Amino acid sequence: MRLSSIFAIIAVVITGGILLYGVSDFPSFGDPKSPANAAVPGSESVSQYFITKSYKDTKVPNLVTSVLADYRGYDTMFETVVIFAAGMAIFAILGSVGGESQPRVQEEESSFVDGDHSRIIVGTTCRLLVPVIQVFALYVIGHGHYSPGGGFQGGVILAASFIIIALSSDLDAALRRLSEVNYLRLACVGILIYAGFGVLCQVLESNFLDYGVLQPILLTDGPEMARSHSMLGVEIGVAFTVTAIMFAIYANLSSRGTLRDGL
Amino acid sequence: MAEFFEQTLQPHFNFWIYVILMMIGLWALIAKNNLIKKLIGMSIFQTAIILFYVSLGVKEDATIPILDPYGQAEHAAADAEGAETEGEKKRDSYIGKKSPDPDTMANPLPHVLMLTAIVVGVATLGVALSITQMIFKEFGSLEEDEILEIVKGGGVDD
Numbered sequence A: 001m002r003l004s005s006i007f008a009i010i011a012v013v014i015t016g017g018i019l020l021y022g023v024s025d026f027p028s029f030g031d032p033k034s035p036a037n038a039a040v041p042g043s044e045s046v047s048q049y050f051i052t053k054s055y056k057d058t059k060v061p062n063l064v065t066s067v068l069a070d071y072r073g074y075d076t077m078f079e080t081v082v083i084f085a086a087g088m089a090i091f092a093i094l095g096s097v098g099g100e101s102q103p104r105v106q107e108e109e110s111s112f113v114d115g116d117h118s119r120i121i122v123g124t125t126c127r128l129l130v131p132v133i134q135v136f137a138l139y140v141i142g143h144g145h146y147s148p149g150g151g152f153q154g155g156v157i158l159a160a161s162f163i164i165i166a167l168s169s170d171l172d173a174a175l176r177r178l179s180e181v182n183y184l185r186l187a188c189v190g191i192l193i194y195a196g197f198g199v200l201c202q203v204l205e206s207n208f209l210d211y212g213v214l215q216p217i218l219l220t221d222g223p224e225m226a227r228s229h230s231m232l233g234v235e236i237g238v239a240f241t242v243t244a245i246m247f248a249i250y251a252n253l254s255s256r257g258t259l260r261d262g263l
Numbered sequence B: 001m002a003e004f005f006e007q008t009l010q011p012h013f014n015f016w017i018y019v020i021l022m023m024i025g026l027w028a029l030i031a032k033n034n035l036i037k038k039l040i041g042m043s044i045f046q047t048a049i050i051l052f053y054v055s056l057g058v059k060e061d062a063t064i065p066i067l068d069p070y071g072q073a074e075h076a077a078a079d080a081e082g083a084e085t086e087g088e089k090k091r092d093s094y095i096g097k098k099s100p101d102p103d104t105m106a107n108p109l110p111h112v113l114m115l116t117a118i119v120v121g122v123a124t125l126g127v128a129l130s131i132t133q134m135i136f137k138e139f140g141s142l143e144e145d146e147i148l149e150i151v152k153g154g155g156v157d158d
Helices: A003-023 A046-058 A063-071 A073-094 A117-142 A151-168 A171-177 A180-203 A211-218 A223-254 B002-009 B013-031 B035-056 B072-081 B085-094 B108-139 B144-152
Strands: none
Touching: A003 B013, A046 A063, A046 A223, A046 B108, A063 A073, A063 A223, A063 B108, A073 A180, A073 A223, A073 B108, A117 A151, A117 A223, A151 A171, A151 A223, A151 B108, A171 A223, A180 A211, A180 A223, A211 A223, A223 B108, B013 B035, B035 B108, B108 B144
16 A cells, blocks of 8 residues: 555544544434524524525425526525636637637538448437427426426536537537537626626616616516516526536537537 | 434534544545545545535425425425414415524525535546646556655656
């Protein structure tokens, strides 16, 4: 065994030991009165406020979405920016943006005819599955404030449908449907939608991302429903960026930045 | 031994599992020689933290933090029970007439925070993999000691 492994084991055991010692003071599993779930008697903790009041505030039944997109909307916006920045970092590292123009060989749409029967099964199955996956992704995005889901989850599912196309035939087939320029545009548009909602609120003389003032624009019954609809818009923006960047990460990593051939 | 099991391990078994998972990840990060294995260790580490936070929001006998605006399931349950008090109270809280009892729903805040952590984890993993790919292109190896030797020796030979 190498010397560094011994040191690593010592460090890990010390860290784990300290943590396990600290764990003995933690509340037990599933305790509804633990400090994370409940405040001291007589006052209300943040998470209790979210459960009891957020439906009145926002008319969004999915409390996770209302906390994510409204109460912590600023956080979520910069989370989307983190995704965007990660995508840009991958472009910068693997160097596919601004490089020499790559002549893309226009091949036949399907290479099933070359006698490789396994590709027929895989290709047909994926061709049948992809529309279903995409419809489900749109459902997860659009229904995200009524059921489990939202922009991040739906965006990842939508990106997965493009990745399935790339896996079942080749990367070019997926890039014909969502080209490099288009997914970069999509990523930018997503951020702009999110930030645009915030700026729009500022223009209407309220705080950044305070959706309640959008009521006259969205023609809703009250400021609560305006919040609900704005959350849907914001989630769509998140979904755009997540779809684009997840597909971009796959496309760049699988082709080593050349965006050709792929796996 | 039985006393230790009942008083220390059993109420906190979830935290023990996360600490052990975290130790596995940390060990892989420090001791493994291969860069991809280090990244796997990083992911295990992140998973341990995410599980830890999600388990903090768990409440016994609580449901997911989503109100049912139509209340169909709860209507049916209330009718089946025939209970005026408990069933109706629950139904009213679910359809938003009354504010729900915080103890009947899992804590949504850790879920939101961990959604952030998962997304950031994916982003960092993507960037880390692309850096790894460039390292392999540059040095022709993913083993840490081989890369260090090449760096100390003054760069790539060819």
